[in-house]
Amino acid sequence: MSDVALSPARVALVGNPNSGKTALFNALTGSRQKVANYAGVTVERKEGTVTAASGRTIHVLDLPGTYSLRARSPDEAVTRDAVLGQLAGETPPDAIVCVADATNLRLVLRLILELKQVGRPLVLALNMFDIAQRQGLRIDLEGLARDIGAPIVTTVATRKRGIEELVAQIDATTLEAAATVAREWRAPDAGEIRDAHREAQRLMKAHVRPPERPDTLTGKVDGVLLHPVWGLAILLAILLLMFQAVFTWATPLMDLIDAGMTGLGGLVALAIPEGLVRSLIVDGIIAGVGSVLVFLPxxxxxxxxxxxxxxxxxxxxxxxxxxxxMGGAGLHGRAFIPLLSSFACAIPGVMSTRVIDSKRDRLTTILVAPLMTCSARIPVYTLIIGAVIPAKVVGGVFSLQGLVMFGLYAAGILSALGVSFVIRRFLWRGMSEPFMMELPTYKKPDPTNVARSLLQRGQIFMSRAGRIILPLMVLVWFLSTFPYPPAGATGPAIDYSFAGTIGHFIQPLLAPIGFNWQMSVALVPGMAAREVAVAALGTVYAVGDAETNTGGLSARLAEQWSLASGLSFLAWYVFAPQCVATLGVVKRETNSWLWPTVMFVYMITLAYIAALIVYQLTVALGGG
Amino acid sequence: MNNLSIDRVEIAESIPEVGITLRLSDASVGDRGVIIDVRADDDGKDHGVDIEELQRRLLEFGFVEGARVEVIHEGAIGHDPIAVRLDDMRVALRRRDAGDVIILLDRP
Incomplete structure (x- = not known):
């Protein structure tokens, strides 16, 4: 073997969405993979390595799925640029591995023809070959390989079949055709797309015999799941189950994490003498890490x-x-997932807007995502509702407190739809981009692949959120701790700190919406994360550990707050951008300070107006 | 899968009176036929992208002359969007974007 054999090879995986590309990537690289971002763009970069039988290392880059090199979304642009070798900071691949669903070849054949034009060595992995065989689909592999001018390997990624052969083929192909330069490529026009389809059709006709037992299950299942009535009912049921799971199954784990972090804080407090260092570690860092960790379940x-x-x-x-x-509010059908995620936390919601092709559609979704009622609002809502709303039963079955909670969720959803409608009507007039989407065949999710994706997304959340939240928690700790109260001070310590000063300073502004100075002060640490406001209220009302003693705090608030002030505080929290971490993630995702600024300004304006209306109206009705 | 489509188009073009043609945007669930034209006609509607780009996207997804198409599902509100079986795959799209796809219905 020469030196070439020992120098590592680089290949990129390209394929249609739903071709099992990620499963194949997992089967190839196992746990030897790294998830990061491409330089300058917020597209996930997944790379792994595999060792060929020859001992050579092969770097595998998993590129975002696409139907064409004529890229439309940021993800697809990465795929195009990587294939063409024009991606900043990336070494051009030595070969392209095109991953195809063997049962759905038509569109990928056109993609292969496009890839051939680029001129890089190509290997075709015919994935899900077991399903093709089961259906009695017959593919003349030799003939097809000859016609497309690329070797073909059949694989079943979920069962790790054909992986060794694929690696050997990649090894051989990259050795044969070392140092190729991509040819000039330009986007095809309508005529060229038609020609490519005709050629793909010819290849299909010549080398693929239609399945003897085609998949009928997907059609039958769709008959129910896409039914105008049953389909929506089932979707609703799935959503309810999901909510149930997110909010009840997670509780024991969250309590455990919470108790663990508190216990850790206690231990550290024992080990380190009273003073600044202890306060920084316990109240700043441990509490900060805890506030991120607690949402992980x-x-x-x-x-x-x-x-x-x-x-x-x-x-x-x-x-x-x-x-x-969604379209009625000017949102794309795909915005559904990010908005759904935002019910748990706006951060994964904003991160998952990457599936939306069009930039405007994506920005609109990002801007309204924080209006969905995230779980950090729940402690605040629970506390205030418990304090100011009487525990009455109305209409025989509904608890008044529950109805208010429901009303707050509904207010979040309706305002998100309303804001996006306004954005699409006035800021970016015109329709959202065409909604065109393949409805893939139903498949049983593969447990290993699900587990791997789950682990990766969890890690990404922790590193992104952690990197933003932790420093902010330390900042908020600083603001709430310094300067110290003067000797002989009688009020709570926070009152003398920077946070207290800021709270007192903005209080006149907040007087028209019924906020007293304690509420104003609590808003400052509450910027770190919404639920921190609960702890902050506990501090200003000097109830001690407010999180474990919400009963005491609730009773205190019930004495001190009017109904109008309480409702106004709730209305404020529906809209207020009380979460710097979300603003930080929006900055990251949009690569600009403009959008987090826009978000902050519009949300705080809405919050003020909503709280003003609620307060003045309640006072006028005698609830002051 | 069906490979008789190409021949069909030729027949339809030579003696167009043999069948009913309609826009995919006007088709109902159960309508099936073959695509005989994918145009780039400005229908005055806003598609979010220009009409040539819409045509290229339709073509890319396989809405191409000769392809078999059948409307299999539609949404609850305003019968929109629609899901079609396009050769051997299933594709969802909005009716407003489907106006330039002309189909020749199969004869019953």
Missing amino acids: QILILFLFIIMLEDSGYMARAAFLMDKI
Whole structure:
């Protein structure tokens, strides 16, 4: 073997969406993979390595799925640029591995023809070959390989079949054709797309015999799942189950994490003498890490549902069912998933807007995502509702407190739809981009692949959110701790700190919406994350540990707050951008300070107006 | 899968009175036929992209002359969007974007 054999090879995986590309990537690289971002763009970069039988290392890059090199979304642009070798900071691949669903070849054949034009060595992996065989689909592999001018390997990624052969083929192909330069490529016009289809059709006719036992299951299942009435009812049931899971299954785990972090804080407090360092570690860092960690169970459960729905093929159906409803508000059918995620936390919601092709559609979705009632609002809502809303039963069955809670959720959803409608009507007039989407065949999600995706998304959430939230928690700790109260001070310590000063300073502004100075002060640490406001209220009302003693705090608030002030505080929290982490993630995702600024300004304006209306109206009605 | 489509188009073009043609945007569930034209006609509607780009996207998804098409599902509100079986795959799209796909219905 020469030196060439020892120098590592680079290949890129390209394929249509739903071709099992990620499963093949997992089968190839196992756990030796790394998820990061491409330089300058917020597209996930997944790379792994595999060692060929010859001992050579092969770097495998998993590129976003696409139907064509004529890219439309940022994801697809990455695929095009990587294939052409024009992606900044990336070494051009030595060969392209095109992954195809063997049962659905027509569109991928056209993609292969496009890839051939680029001129890089190509290997075709015919994935899901077991399903093709079961259906009695006959493919003349030799003939097809000869006609497309690329070797073909059949694979079953989920069962790790054909993987060794594929690696050997990649090894051989990259050795034969070392150092190729991509040819000039330009986007095909309508005539050329037609020609390519004709050629793909000819290849199909010549080398593929239609299945003897075609898949009829998908058609039957769709008859129910896409039914105008039953389909929506089932979607609703799935959503209810998902919510149930996110909010009840996660509770024991969240309590455990919470108790663990509190316990850790206690231990550290024992080990380190009273003073600044202890306060920084316990109240700043440990509390900060805890505030991120505590949401992890909810986010993992949410991601588990989303991954299973995606892998099974149902997600496209959900987008189909929701498109008209979302479209009425100027949103894309695919915006459904990010908005759904935002019920747990706006951060994964904003991160998952990457599936939306059009930039405007994506920005609109990002801007309204924080209006969905995230789980960090729940502690605030629970506390205030418990304090100011009487525990009455109305209409015989409904608890008044429950109805208010429901009203707050509804207010979030309706305002999100309303804001997006306004954005599409006035900011970016015109329709959203065409909604065109393949409805893939239903498949049973593969447990290994689901677990791997879940782990990766969890890691991404922790590193992104952690990197933003942690420093902010330390900042908020600083603001709430310094300067110290003067000797002989009688009020709570926070009152003398920077946070207290800011709170007192903005209080006159907040007087028209019925906020007293304690509420104003609590808003400052509450910027870190919404639920922190609960702890902050506990501090200003000097109730001690407010999180474990909400009963005491609730009783205190019930004495001190009027109904109008309480409702106004709730209305404020429906809209207020009380979460710097979300703003930070929006900055990351849009690569600009403009959009987080726009978001902050419009949300705080809405919050003020809503709280003003609610307060003045309640006072006028005698609730002051 | 069906490979008789190409021949069909030729027949339809030579003696167009043999069948009913309609826009995919006007088709109902159960309508099936073959695509005989994918145009780039400006229908005055806003598609979010220009009409040539819409045509290229339709073509790319396989809405191409000769392809078999059948409307299999439609949404609850305003019968929109629609899901069609397009050769051997299933594709969802909005009616407003489907106006330039002309189909020749199969004779019953």
